[in-house]
Amino acid sequence: MVAAGIAMAIGLTACGGGGDGGKAGVAAVPGDPAKVTGTITVLTNRTDQVQDGTTARYAAEFNKVYPGVTVKFQGLTDYEGDVKIRMNSKNYGDVLLIPNAVPLSQYPSFFSPLGPASELSGKYDFTDRATVGGQVYGIANIGTANGFVYNKAVWRRAGVTDWPKTPREFLDALKAIKDRTDATPYYTNYHDGWPLTNWGNALGSPSCDPAAGDRLAETDEPWAPGQDLNVVDTLLHDIVKEKLSEDDPNTTNWENSKNLIGTGKVATMWLGSWAVAQMREAAKKAGGDPDDIGFMPFPTQVDGTFCSVVRPDYLYAVNVNSQAKEAARAWIEWFVNSSGDARAGLSISSVKGAPLPSSLEPFQEAKVKFVHMGFAKNALVNDIDKASEVGLNAQDYRQRIVDVARGAAEGDLGTIFADLNKRWADARSTVG
Known part of the structure; x- marks a missing residue:
């Protein structure tokens, strides 16, 4: 569910898009909803919502406002892989979630502009993640x-x-939990791998610095003592090193982990706030208490304040080849502003000024600072990351940290950090 923060280059070319640089766009929803007509296909990674009828209910509500639009949904289990292939043609839906693998520079070749950044940035958060040429x-x-x-x-x-x-x-x-309860203090979700990638999203929390990501382009030693990545990865290492996680990481199971934390057999997992709703639902089904599931910030403070980095989930776009752009644009506008999907999922709405979900009210009460990461040097950081083969938001190097910490691989944390710093420095010397 959560979109990875670091994009990977793929072999997409403009032949799959409209070839007009996205100029055939729709900058605003028509004023009279009755005049908006057409049939649109919406691609989604939320196969669960397609199967349980949630998307059908959304479409019915949408049709109360836009009766002339027919909305069809395609739920894709391997969303990234399937859409990447489909984007080599013109057939990739009318509305879609922008795959993480599409470079920002290629957005105009595949998607229609939704409006000027000067206007939309005042309405929605995270618009900088999808802005090209204003x-x-x-x-x-x-x-x-x-x-x-x-x-x-x-x-x-x-x-x-x-x-x-x-x-x-x-x-x-965590040690107190191990000594005084029967619960596993921390669960790595090592086997499925992708939950470990969320540790990369802690970048910016220890320093409370919205430029922490951009600063990676300016240093040869992101894992030097005191740097965010050093603090974050050291905590993961020490959790495992001090035997505060599951006995055998190879046996972890993501779906079962929901039941384990929901029933108190597991105490803690590092994830995004989106997971709270899933864990509470699992607790309810497994006989636990949904109200037991809470959410806490990374254990560091700056000037006495906790900081939590907020990142966007997938971005919704209109296929540049769509024959129903007005209807597609209307769907995005309605879904983001009026569907209630963000509230139902206990997620943070991208609409500026929207209230926080109930799951984050404790953050508000504790005056946790929400950090929105800068994006100015994201492309350069991506290039350095690719050249270094580190994989900032990949699971591999953090699985290595877990393996070293539990004695299943040679080396120590200092060796890992030295290797990561060297690879990053070498890449910086050749990129840009």
Whole structure:
């Protein structure tokens, strides 16, 4: 569900798009909804919503406003892979979630502009992620904060009621859980792999710096002591090193992890705030208490304040080849503003001024600072990351950290950081 922050270059060419640089766009929804007609196909990664009838209910509500539009949905399990292939033709739906693999520079070849950044940035967050030449090519439905999903009842039984303010306090809390309860203090979700990529989204939390991502383009040592990636990856390493995670990471299971934390057999997992709704639903089905599922920020503070990085989920776009652009644009506008999907999923709406979901009210009460990461040097950081073969938002190097920490691979954390820094420095010397 959560969109990866680092895009990967793929072999998409303009032959799959309209070849007009996206100029045949639609900058606004027509004033009279009755005049908007056509049939649109909406591609989605939410196969669960297609199967349980949620998308059909959304379409019915949409038709109360736009009766002349027929909305069809295609739920794709391997969304990234399937859409990447389809984008080599003109047949990739009318409305789609922009695949992470599409470089920002290619957006005008495949998507229609939705309006000027000067206008849309005042209405929606994250528009900078899809702005090319002053035009916005994608709008996010939701944003997600990053933190630890945790079972509050388990933490209370261990005698921990306050959020840890330092990595050491966090480790001590996990140790108390291990000593005083039967729960596994932390669950890595190592086997499925992709949940480990979320550790990369902690970048910016220790420093509370919205430019933390851009600064990666300016340093040869992102894993030097005190740097965000050093703090984040050290915590992951120490959790495993101090035997505060599951006994065998190779046996973890993502779907079952929901039941485990929902019933108090697991205490803590690092994920996005989007996961709270899923964990609460799993708790309800498994006989646990949904109200036990909480969310806490990364255990660091700047000037006495916790910081949580907020990132967008997938961005919605209109296929530049669509024959029903007005209807497609109307769907995006209605879905983001009026469907209630963000609220139902306990997610952060991208609409500026929208209230926070109930799951994040404790963050608001504790005055946690939400950090929106800058995007100015994202393309350069992506190029350096690709050349270095580090994979900032890939699972591989963090699986290596887990393996070294548990003694299943040679080396130590210092060796890992030295290798990562060297590869990053070498890549910087050859990129740009």
